[in-house]
Amino acid sequence: MNQPNYQENFKETLVTYTLEMEGKIYIIENVPARVCLETGERLFNPETVERLQQILWQKEPPSHYIQTPVYQFSA
Template identity: 30%
Template structure:
């Protein structure tokens, strides 16, 4: 059963999200990640299987489906 580690809510829904990961100073965008999202605070939580799939994808020799440029701002 779901319980949010941020707000302790037990209400959630599934959603596909995009997330940017930084590895060795390089940014990688992963799209359409299946995620459990807290319906109260919006915290996104990946399953262990999803986390392992992302880790494997980003640390292997797999090729991205496309390459994009990204604007960078300093605060």
């Protein structure tokens, strides 16, 4: 059986990581990641994941706050 000739194309870049935890939204800017140029999939190395967990679990003080609107989706 022939497999498709598909080559993943990733780029090292900085991304914004968002997470909802205990009813709060957390945003971490400038996170290093490998991003697939075709799908947008983001891959993080183990050290980056550990640092993200450390920032969130130890509740480090944020560099700044933002205010954002929230909308309800209704059909």
